[in-house]
Amino acid sequence: MKNNLHTTEKRLLDLIPKAQWVCLKTQRVSVAMASGSVVSERGDHVNYTRSHPGRTRGLQALLLLIMSCYLSTALPAQTPPSTAASEASATGAHHAHLDRSGKPxxxxxxxxxxxxxxxxxxxxxxxxxxxxxxxxxxxxxxxxxxxxxxxxxxxxxxxxxxxxxxxxxxxxxxxxxxxxxxxxxxxxxxxxxxxxxxxxxxxxxxxxxxxxxxxxx
CATH class of the missing domain: 2.40.40.10 (RlpA-like domain)
Structure with a gap:
């Protein structure tokens, strides 16, 4: 299980900026697992309240929650510049077609x-x-x-x-x-x-x- 978490962490680090990953690791996340098992994670320490085959599903839910946190915070911050760039491009295109040369x-x-x-x-x-x-x-x-x-x-x-x-x-x-x-x-x-x-x-x-x-x- 530790090896799986370590491998998953390495993959996430390739996708998530280091500062964002540190922020996520310092938050306490509780995930309801199958048949009542619960995982409580803080930092690199994982505490399993009860051993159960539903751990795999719990890990998947945890990863989905982490990615959801990242997407809800990182992506909105990137949207305004992209939108502004698109608007600026559209505005430029609107004025670019005007013929001010005076030619017949x-x-x-x-x-x-x-x-x-x-x-x-x-x-x-x-x-x-x-x-x-x-x-x-x-x-x-x-x-x-x-x-x-x-x-x-x-x-x-x-x-x-x-x-x-x-x-x-x-x-x-x-x-x-x-x-x-x-x-x-x-x-x-x-x-x-x-x-x-x-x-x-x-x-x-x-x-x-x-x-x-x-x-x-």
Whole structure:
């Protein structure tokens, strides 16, 4: 029995920090064994109140109790850093996709349907169908951009206030008013080029984009 306990202790030491093991060894643990046998352990001294075949089960219960004590104290202490790291990683990923370069992009444009009128946008304002509000997945909120319909050459400046559209190949959602001016209401979508004019930067500054020169002409 002593040899078994010694071997078990060595295995536990490989898994449990020494300081935690010392703490566990100094605690008195009572374990109910089969047929009424009880083991009372303090330090390295074990006292068996009665010899019985249930000792093996008692030893297993003791080991489970020790591991339970370790897991309930050691693991919770390690959880916050892991959670914080995950949250920090997620936050970093959220900001990493923003395109602050000011470079133009081509794709499809669509416009807000009636069910979105007056609904709150990503910047906290309500969607006004008569405004120049627009949505982009990658441009920072507050970006001003020139949207050009590549089918007819019509263009309008919009302000990015929302996130979307979440449909493949679409890069911007515009208001119904802007859609009318661009001539894309008939088909609902149109190929466009989006040239940022003013792009808010992470440090609070504003960077001129590819559409800035065209705006000043």
């Amino acid at each position: 992009r081509k794709g499809k444009a669509s416009y807000y349907g009636q069910k979105f009128y007056s609904k709150k946008m990503a910047d906290g304002t309500s969607m006004n169908p008569q405004s120049d509000s627009a949505a982009s997945k990658t441009l920072p909120l507050g970006t001003k951009a020139r949207v050009t319909n590549l089918e007819n050459g019509k263009n309008e400046v919009v302000e990015i206030r929302d996130r979307g559209p979440y449909v493949k190949d679409r890069i911007v959602d515009v208001s119904p008013k802007t859609a009318d001016k661009l001539g894309l209401k008939e088909n609902g979508t149109a190929p466009v080029e989006v040239k940022p004019v003013e792009v808010p930067q992470a440090d609070g500054s504003v960077k001129p984009g590819a559409g800035a020169a065209q705006t000043h002409q």
